[in-house]
Amino acid sequence: xxxxxxxxxxxxxxxxxxxxxxxxxxxxxxxxxxxxxxxxxxxxxxxxxxxxxxxxxxxxxxxxxxxxxxxxxxxxxxxxxxxxxxxxxxxxxxxxx
Numbered sequence: 001x002x003x004x005x006x007x008x009x010x011x012x013x014x015x016x017x018x019x020x021x022x023x024x025x026x027x028x029x030x031x032x033x034x035x036x037x038x039x040x041x042x043x044x045x046x047x048x049x050x051x052x053x054x055x056x057x058x059x060x061x062x063x064x065x066x067x068x069x070x071x072x073x074x075x076x077x078x079x080x081x082x083x084x085x086x087x088x089x090x091x092x093x094x095x096x097x
Contacts, residue, residue, distance in 0.1 A: 019054045023091055036093040037074065040064045049076070049085060050092030057091070 025033075040047040041064045048061040062078035072087040 020056075022052055025091065033090055033093045036095050037064055037067060037090075040095055041067060046096040048094045048096065049090055051085065051089045052091045053089075060085075061096070 036047060039045070044063060046061055046063050048059060051058045051060065060076065060078055060083065062076040062083065064074055065077050065082065066075040068074075074085045074087060074090075076083045076085055
């Protein structure tokens with residue numbers, strides 16, 4: 001039998017061990033990501049982004065609308081809704097063309 005505070009501490013440790021660290025992208029990968037985003041912005045084509053998450057990656061597909069260099073964000077039109085994506089969270093890009 002466990003004391004409640006020990007049980008909570010054990011659960012917290014289990015959650016933390018499942019957390020992943022952000023992958024380090026090399027300069028070539030970063031350049032490829034920016035090229036794909038730039039091409040999609042110019043051609044108004046859809047892209048599929050793989051976004052880093054501490055507990056698992058997230059994949060979204062949409063049309064890039066605005067790239068804000070100052071805020072390092074990308075506006076993505078996903079099914080009529082605008083979604084803000086942090087550029088630092090992007091770990092992969094596939095152009096739909």
